[in-house]
Amino acid sequence: MSYSVFLHPDVEKYLDSLRDSEKKRCYESLKRLSKDPYEPRSGCDIKKMSDRKTFYRLRVGDHRFLYVIKDDEILVEEAFKREKGY
Numbered sequence: 001m002s003y004s005v006f007l008h009p010d011v012e013k014y015l016d017s018l019r020d021s022e023k024k025r026c027y028e029s030l031k032r033l034s035k036d037p038y039e040p041r042s043g044c045d046i047k048k049m050s051d052r053k054t055f056y057r058l059r060v061g062d063h064r065f066l067y068v069i070k071d072d073e074i075l076v077e078e079a080f081k082r083e084k085g086y
Helices: 009-016 020-032
Strands: 004-007 045-048 055-060 063-070 073-081
Touching: 004 009, 004 020, 009 020, 009 073, 020 055, 020 063
Parallel strands: 004 073
Antiparallel strands: 045 055, 055 063, 063 073
């Protein structure tokens, strides 16, 4: 099954603020979510959030993305640097 990935406007702003190399790496990892948003693998460090039952976390270096899966859509709701925390 293939999923469609949608970015919240704030996530797009966050990505636009990154250096080109970081931006490219983040976009590639976000694209990989469309194949399987549940299982961690090389290039996609994924974890189900314990305090937010419906959210998953994607780690890309120092960047974190929180997303929700609804049917065949992935909604990336939040993006932040590691220092900000959860």
